[in-house]
Every structure is written in C-alpha cells, then in structure tokens.
Amino acid sequence: MRFALTRLGYAIIVIFLVSVVTFAALHASPGSVISSVLNVTTTPHSVVVAYERSHGLLDPLPVQYWHFISGVLTGNLGTSLVSNLPVAQIVRNSIWYTALLAGSAFLLTFGLGIPLGVLAAVTEGSWFDRVIRTVASFVLAIPNFVLAIAAVLILAVHLHVLPAGGAGSFSDLIMPAVVLAAEPWSLTVRVMRTSFLEHMSADFTRTLRARGVPEWRVQWLHVLRNAAGPVISLGILQIRNLLAYTLLIEVIFTWPGLGTQLVNSVLQRDYNVTLVLTLLLATVIVLAAALGDILLSLVDPRVRVNGGNP
Amino acid sequence: MAIAPALTGQPVGHRERGLLRTLISRANIAWVIGSLILLSAGTVGVIIQVVPSLRHLYLNQDLEATLKPPLSPNHLLGTDNLGRDLGWQLIAGLGTSLAIGIGVALLSVVLGLIVGIFGGFFGRAADAVANVVVDVTWAFPAILLAVVLAGWIGPSLTTVILALALTNWAGFARIVRGEVLSLRERDFVNAARVLGVPKVLISVRHLASNLVPVTIVLTVYFIATSIIGEAGLTFLGLGVQPPMPSLGETLSTGREYISESWWPVILPGVLLVIIVLFLNGLGDHLRGQLDPRGRVQRR
Numbered sequence: 001m002r003f004a005l006t007r008l009g010y011a012i013i014v015i016f017l018v019s020v021v022t023f024a025a026l027h028a029s030p031g032s033v034i035s036s037v038l039n040v041t042t043t044p045h046s047v048v049v050a051y052e053r054s055h056g057l058l059d060p061l062p063v064q065y066w067h068f069i070s071g072v073l074t075g076n077l078g079t080s081l082v083s084n085l086p087v088a089q090i091v092r093n094s095i096w097y098t099a100l101l102a103g104s105a106f107l108l109t110f111g112l113g114i115p116l117g118v119l120a121a122v123t124e125g126s127w128f129d130r131v132i133r134t135v136a137s138f139v140l141a142i143p144n145f146v147l148a149i150a151a152v153l154i155l156a157v158h159l160h161v162l163p164a165g166g167a168g169s170f171s172d173l174i175m176p177a178v179v180l181a182a183e184p185w186s187l188t189v190r191v192m193r194t195s196f197l198e199h200m201s202a203d204f205t206r207t208l209r210a211r212g213v214p215e216w217r218v219q220w221l222h223v224l225r226n227a228a229g230p231v232i233s234l235g236i237l238q239i240r241n242l243l244a245y246t247l248l249i250e251v252i253f254t255w256p257g258l259g260t261q262l263v264n265s266v267l268q269r270d271y272n273v274t275l276v277l278t279l280l281l282a283t284v285i286v287l288a289a290a291l292g293d294i295l296l297s298l299v300d301p302r303v304r305v306n307g308g309n310p
Numbered sequence: 311m312a313i314a315p316a317l318t319g320q321p322v323g324h325r326e327r328g329l330l331r332t333l334i335s336r337a338n339i340a341w342v343i344g345s346l347i348l349l350s351a352g353t354v355g356v357i358i359q360v361v362p363s364l365r366h367l368y369l370n371q372d373l374e375a376t377l378k379p380p381l382s383p384n385h386l387l388g389t390d391n392l393g394r395d396l397g398w399q400l401i402a403g404l405g406t407s408l409a410i411g412i413g414v415a416l417l418s419v420v421l422g423l424i425v426g427i428f429g430g431f432f433g434r435a436a437d438a439v440a441n442v443v444v445d446v447t448w449a450f451p452a453i454l455l456a457v458v459l460a461g462w463i464g465p466s467l468t469t470v471i472l473a474l475a476l477t478n479w480a481g482f483a484r485i486v487r488g489e490v491l492s493l494r495e496r497d498f499v500n501a502a503r504v505l506g507v508p509k510v511l512i513s514v515r516h517l518a519s520n521l522v523p524v525t526i527v528l529t530v531y532f533i534a535t536s537i538i539g540e541a542g543l544t545f546l547g548l549g550v551q552p553p554m555p556s557l558g559e560t561l562s563t564g565r566e567y568i569s570e571s572w573w574p575v576i577l578p579g580v581l582l583v584i585i586v587l588f589l590n591g592l593g594d595h596l597r598g599q600l601d602p603r604g605r606v607q608r609r
C-alpha cells in the first residue's frame with residue numbers, strides 16, 4: 001500500500017514536470033501562438049497587441065502556465081485556435097476512436113499472442129511451432145507503417161477486400177487494429193513461448209507430474225500461471241508503444257482519433273489542441289507505467305525494495 | 311609502475327587483442343563487408359546531395375516519364391510521380407536516413423553515458439535528479455516529442471534528429487547506470503579515488519572506457535531504430551521536408567500514388583526492411599562478441 005502511494009505520488013510529480021516542459025516548449029517560440037491566428041505582418045500592430053492582451057499572451061510564462069493548469073484542473077481546456085471549438089469537445093469526439101483502436105489491438109495482441117505462444121511451446125519443434133516462430137520474426141522485422149502501406153496496397157487497392165481508411169463500419173477497424181497489433185503480438189508470442197518452455201522443465205512441474213496431476217492441468221493451470229510474469233511486464237511496456245504507434249497508424253488509415261487530431265493540430269499550429277492532447281497521452285503513459293509497477297509489486301514483492309527501478 | 315595495468319581499467323576481454331582488431335577480424339568479414347557497402351551507398355547518397363552538379367541525378371524531373379515501372383530504359387528502378395529516377399532517389403534518401411541514424415545514435419549514446427554515469431557515480435542527489443529526468447523523458451515516445459518540437463521549431467530535419475535523440479538516450483542511461491553501480495566498486499576505481507583523481511576524470515578514463523563495448527552494440531541498434539523513426543516521423547509530415555530526399559519522404563510521396571503504382575512505396579519499404587534487418591543482425595552479432603553477459607536487450 002505504501003509502495004503504491006509513493007509510486008503514484010512520484011507519477012504525479014513526473015506528470016507535473018511533463019506539463020511544464022510541454023507548455024514551455026510550445027510557448028517558447030516567439031509569437032508562435034499569435035502568428036497561427038493572425039497574419040502578423042499585415043495586421044496593424046495595435047490589433048496584435050490587443051489580441052495578445054485579451055488572451056493573456058503578454059503575461060510572464062509562469063502566469064500563463066498557471067492560467068492553463070488551473071483551467072485544466074477545473075475542467076476548462078480552452079478553445080481551438082483554428083476551429084474555435086472547445087478543446088474538451090475535440091477530445092471527447094476523438095478519444096473513443098483511439099480507445100477502440102488501441103483496445104482492439106491490445107486484445108488481439110494478448111488474445112492471440114498468449115494462446116499461440118503456449119501452443120508453440122507445447123508443440124515445440126513441430127511444423128506449427130516453426131510456422132508461428134517464422135511469422136513472428138518476419139512481422140518483427142517490418143516497421144508497422146511499412147506493413148500498413150503494404151496491407152493497403154494489397155488488401156484495399158488490389159484485392160478490394162477491406163477499405164483503405166475511414167471509420168464508418170467494423171471492416172474499417174480490421175486493418176488498423178491488426179497492423180497495430182502485429183509487432184507487440186510477435187513479441188508476446190516469443191516471450192510467452194520462451195517463458196513457458198522454461199517453466200515446463202522447472203522443479204515444481206516435475207513434482208506435479210510425479211503426483212499424478214493430469215498433463216493438461218499441469219500445463220494450462222500451473223505452468224501458464226507461473227510463466228505469465230514476463231508477459232505481464234511486456235504488456236505494460238507495450239501500452240506505451242501501442243499509444244505511440246496508434247498516432248502513426250491512425251494517420252495512415254485516416255482514423256479520426258487523438259493521433260489524427262494531434263498531427264493535424266501541429267501542422268495547423270493549433271497550440272491549444274496540441275498542448276492538451278500531448279499532455280493527455282503523456283499522462284496516460286506515466287500512469288500506465290506507475291500502475292504497472294504497482295501491479296508487479298502485488299505479484300512479485302521484490303519489486304517494492306528498489307522502488308520499481310530495476 | 312607495476313601497479314599501472316591494474317589501475318587503468320581497460321576492458322578485460324579485449325586487452326590482448328585490442329577492440330578494433332576484434333571487430334575487424336576474419337570471423338566478422340561478412341559483416342565488415344556489408345557495413346562497408348551500406349556506408350559507401352550512404353556516402354554516395356550524401357555526396358550527390360551536397361555537390362550541386364550531381365543533384366540532377368535525383369532531382370531531374372521528366373513529366374513525360376512519370377511513374378514508369380522498374381526496368382524501364384534509363385530508369386532501372388522506375389520513376390516517381392514527377393518522373394524523377396527512383397534508384398537515385400533511394401540512394402540519396404539512404405544517405406539522408408543513414409546520416410540521421412548515425413547522428414541520432416551518437417547523440418543518444420553521449421547523452422546516455424553522461425546522465426547514466428552522473429546518476430550512478432555522483433551521489434544520491436545526482437541519482438535522484440537523473441532518475442526524474444529519465445522518467446520525464448520516458449513519458450514522451452519519439453512521436454509525441456516530435457509533435458512538441460514541430461510545434462516549437464516547425465517540422466524539419468532538426469526536429470527529427472532532436473526528437474529521436476532526446477527519446478532514445480533514456481533507455482541507454484538506465485543500462486549505463488546499472489553498469490556504473492557495479493564498476494564503481496571495482497579496485498581500479500577505488501584506487502583512482504584514493505589517489506585523488508577527480509571524479510570527472512575517473513568517469514571518462516575508467517567508467518566510460520569500460521562501457522565502450524556495450525556502447526558500440528547499442529549504437530548499432532540505435533542507428534536501426536532511428537532510421538525507422540525518421541521514416542515514420544517524415545511520413546507523418548513532422549520530419550524531413552521535400553525536396554530533401556529520405557527513405558520516409560520517398561515512402562510518403564509514393565503513398566499518394568498508391569492506387570496507380572506500387573514501386574514508389576514498395577521499393578523504399580523493402581530497402582528500409584533490408585537495412586534494418588542488416589543492422590539488427592550486425593547488432594546481435596556484435597553483442598555476441600562484445601556483450602557476452604547480455605546487458606543490452608535487443609529492442
């Protein structure tokens with residue numbers, strides 16, 4: 001319990017620092033915010049100054065930061081500089097798409113990765129094992145956006161079996177989710193297989209067999225439970241990768257989630273949206289790491305000793 | 311000075327033969343040749359961008375010969391949407407991508423060494439500070455940092471290099487810190503401290519020099535991940551801007567014409583995969599020789 005509280009407190013400090021760094025970087029370039037709204041060279045100087053004053057852009061940076069962060073904490077995320085929509089509404093409109101995509105990929109990764117890894121381990125050396133391992137190494141070698149383009153080229157452009165992009169129906173979800181899941185899936189299969197094989201020859205497994213416990217119980221109850229540790233750690237690490245890659249995959253498949261919004265906002269210099277979305281994603285990553293450490297400390301008390309820093 | 315060898319702290323396994331001799335030996339000849347081919351292709355790619363009279367090779371447009379398939383006359387690998395020769399585009403792009411990869415790898419490795427040694431060797435307060443910096447960095451995957459940097463300085467070559475270098479180093483700093491924690495208890499470090507050698511000097515002379523093998527292995531992996539990273543960021547429009555060629559730029563331009571022709575996306579994609587497979591293989595191979603205890607994890 002104490003470990004959990006310390007770890008969460010530390011996560012909050014990190015999130016605070018992340019927000020300071022992001023805010024400072026996005027507001028540091030001179031005239032950046034104003035030049036995305038007004039054409040500074042043609043607008044009269046008095047208008048520019050009036051705009052800056054009314055939007056608090058002339059205040060010192062710490063004061064501006066204070067306005068921003070107190071707004072965030074009271075639920076006021078500001079408005080988009082480009083579309084004038086409340087940022088909160090933009091987040092609401094896109095967050096479920098990202099959650100759906102990342103969630104489906106997460107389910108695919110572990111729903112398919114764990115059973116296939118176990119099956120490959122159980123049938124070690126068979127053709128099934130070899131096929132699974134070959135596919136996993138092959139997938140791991142291809143960067144996911146190259147895989148995405150290849151999938152679009154083959155499945156959408158030439159075979160017309162799946163749509164190349166959009167988010168209107170279930171079939172739109174299939175390609176992005178599978179492409180996103182490919183890399184973490186192959187890692188999961190490999191780690192699960194190795195870990196399972198290690199525990200298949202462990203002392204406790206031999207004892208169970210000697211006591212006459214049926215083989216399927218030994219494998220699917222005892223070995224699997226003990227072999228799951230490395231897979232859980234891997235899963236926690238993969239949350240960060242999944243979120244990062246979601247941005248890329250969303251843009252390729254024109255999936256209207258946070259990633260597409262974020263990249264558009266940067267290219268349109270919509271600082272308010274960029275700031276909120278960046279902070280949102282970074283916060284999720286920091287919290288996921290903290291929750292992961294806490295989860296691991298419940299499974300493996302040794303984690304608590306060195307504060308989650310291996 | 312009989313005590314000197316014990317104090318120098320040379321990497322133990324390579325003392326007799328020397329690090330360079332170990333790397334360029336007969337057993338590694340295939341990898342050495344492969345690396346030379348990759349480096350020469352990259353150098354050619356950089357030269358044709360730098361020398362103005364050679365730029366026509368990849369920049370010359372021919373609007374009557376757009377999207378010609380591979381094996382066309384004069385264009386072995388075909389042409390892109392503006393009729394530019396795809397083969398030269400790829401070589402020039404390889405130059406940019408490889409230069410970015412090497413630059414990013416060196417930056418990340420130096421940063422990782424500095425922060426890792428700082429955290430591991432300069433006391434508890436330094437360690438706490440280094441840990442916070444590493445954890446704040448960890449909150450930004452490269453794409454997210456690239457977004458922030460693109461908002462700050464605009465999308466460019468610099469954005470890519472900074473975004474990748476400023477995210478890669480954190481993982482390496484953790485490895486370095488772990489290594490330093492055990493190195494600092496070794497006799498040659500203690501002896502140097504007792505003799506009054508300044509900590510900064512010990513860090514360079516005894517700690518960093520003992521981390522050279524691990525560093526080399528990680529540099530190779532970093533080059534591979536950075537080449538992928540460059541392509542990804544440029545693909546999103548956050549990286550290298552046209553007309554500068556890079557593998558990511560060719561890939562993202564090619565994607566706009568994906569319904570008309572496959573070669574402008576498949577060729578850079580395949581080249582990317584081959585380079586990354588080669589570099590990862592090279593990294594694995596070097597790790598087998600330089601890092602037998604498996605301190606560096608394949609990423």
